[in-house]
Amino acid sequence: MTTIAPRPCSLCLEIDPDPQEFRRASAWLRTAGASLGVPEEQIDRLELCLNEVLANLVEHGGDALECHPIQLELAASALPSGFDVHLVVSDRGEPFDSGQASPKPLPGSLEEARPGGLGLRLVKAFSDDMVYRVLEGRNELRISINWTPRS
Amino acid sequence: MSDPSTSGTAVSVKHQDLSEELRRIWLAGRMDMIGVGEIELPFTALAASRPVAVLVDLTGVSFLASVGLRCIIQSAKALDLKGGRMALLVGDNPLVSGTLETVGIAAIIPIFSDEDAALESLRAPAT
Numbered sequence A: 001m002t003t004i005a006p007r008p009c010s011l012c013l014e015i016d017p018d019p020q021e022f023r024r025a026s027a028w029l030r031t032a033g034a035s036l037g038v039p040e041e042q043i044d045r046l047e048l049c050l051n052e053v054l055a056n057l058v059e060h061g062g063d064a065l066e067c068h069p070i071q072l073e074l075a076a077s078a079l080p081s082g083f084d085v086h087l088v089v090s091d092r093g094e095p096f097d098s099g100q101a102s103p104k105p106l107p108g109s110l111e112e113a114r115p116g117g118l119g120l121r122l123v124k125a126f127s128d129d130m131v132y133r134v135l136e137g138r139n140e141l142r143i144s145i146n147w148t149p150r151s
Numbered sequence B: 001m002s003d004p005s006t007s008g009t010a011v012s013v014k015h016q017d018l019s020e021e022l023r024r025i026w027l028a029g030r031m032d033m034i035g036v037g038e039i040e041l042p043f044t045a046l047a048a049s050r051p052v053a054v055l056v057d058l059t060g061v062s063f064l065a066s067v068g069l070r071c072i073i074q075s076a077k078a079l080d081l082k083g084g085r086m087a088l089l090v091g092d093n094p095l096v097s098g099t100l101e102t103v104g105i106a107a108i109i110p111i112f113s114d115e116d117a118a119l120e121s122l123r124a125p126a127t
Helices: A019-035 A040-060 A118-126 B033-048 B066-081 B094-102 B115-123
Strands: A009-015 A070-079 A082-091 A129-135 A138-147 B012-017 B022-031 B053-064 B085-089
Touching (some): A118 B094, B022 B066, B033 B066, B066 B085, B085 B115
Parallel strands (some): B053 B085
Antiparallel strands (some): B012 B022
16 A cells, blocks of 8 residues: 655634534544545544643643633654644643653552552653643644554 | 433443342443543442442443543542442443553453353452
8 A cells, every 4th residue: 555645735714712612623623634635544543632731731731721712733754754733732721841841750559559640651651752842822732643554 | 432412421320239249331432521420429339339249341332532541540449338239331342441451440340252251250259
């Protein structure tokens, strides 16, 4: 099977900072990713990252988040060694650089297991790169996933 | 994975008592923040109400976010406190098994891809 190169393009969506919007965002991601030629298994990875980032925003974004929509942008491009798709999540919530944050250690037993920290571990594991910056008062988190063509 | 705008989004929880000491619970659908909110109470009640062995069947789960993992872990802890134990069945569900593997669930709750092996493990005396 040969992977088709993704079409260089970007697509955008705005959602309210509300869990009810997460499934709309997921549906948009899957449709937009398919239209850009991103393989389904890579969209699966990115969809999990998107859900975790949105859940984190709603949980920890603070009051400022509630007054402004969350902006999503998806773009795909060719790299010298393969292909890249990246999702930019932009919001006005509390600043948080999840790329620099360290996930909690894995528990060794049920007694040690504590809620929280699983989402960050998933995003770091399922993405290939995360870049955070603050631009014009908005947090921007860029999550990248790379893949190589299969033949 | 199913399209979240169309199929595969409805979550469900069903159970069957295979014996006095062994209960099987099927979770299915999309276990995101919305889905887990719908099944968390009935699932916890089924999983952690009695000191029995519980097999949680995740083969029908189309999406598993961290909120779903938290729900499973908390129920496993509650069951453990009551003297019961839990195992997870993933079958041939690579995204779900990959998610479980990533967060190291296997170290605290046994995971099986084979149904017979999972049931045999739970029927064996606890060590």
